[in-house]
Amino acid sequence: AFVVTDNCIKCKYTDCVAVCPVDAFHQGPNFLAINPNVCIDCELCVPECPAEAIFQEDALPADQQPFLKLNEELSEIWPVITEVIPAPEDADNFNGIANKLPQLIV
Numbered sequence: 236a237f238v239v240t241d242n243c244i245k246c247k248y249t250d251c252v253a254v255c256p257v258d259a260f261h262q263g264p265n266f267l268a269i270n271p272n273v274c275i276d277c278e279l280c281v282p283e284c285p286a287e288a289i290f291q292e293d294a295l296p297a298d299q300q301p302f303l304k305l306n307e308e309l310s311e312i313w314p315v316i317t318e319v320i321p322a323p324e325d326a327d328n329f330n331g332i333a334n335k336l337p338q339l340i341v
């Protein structure tokens with residue numbers, strides 16, 4: 236499955252959800268998670284993300300490993316999102332900022 240990683244936090248552009256053929260994305264307050272049991276590895280979402288936050292699980296950078304379990308856990312408690320919504324007003328200020336995990340709102 237594909238995995239949403241740190242740089243999505245507080246950016247949440249949601250362009251990714253528009254192309255997912257199986258509605259695998261789930262929405263929290265400032266992050267999205269992919270349900271690994273639904274994702275069919277089509278890879279369509281990867282180039283859509285302006286924050287380059289989506290990786291195949293086997294290609295996850297070492298420092299992004301915690302997001303594997305987080306995507307699975309959060310997708311179980313958050314609702315599905317299928318339509319693009321406006322990004323946070325200050326999203327661009329957080330694109331590229333490292334280690335935003337402490338700012339994740341569950």
Ligand code: SF4
Nearest residue numbers: 255274275277278280
């Ligand atoms: Fe959806 Fe394809 Fe991305 Fe998986 S890889 S989340 S199926 S768009």
Ligand code: F3S
Nearest residue numbers: 243248249250251284
């Ligand atoms: Fe997040 Fe990128 Fe989607 S910032 S909401 S994974 S388009």
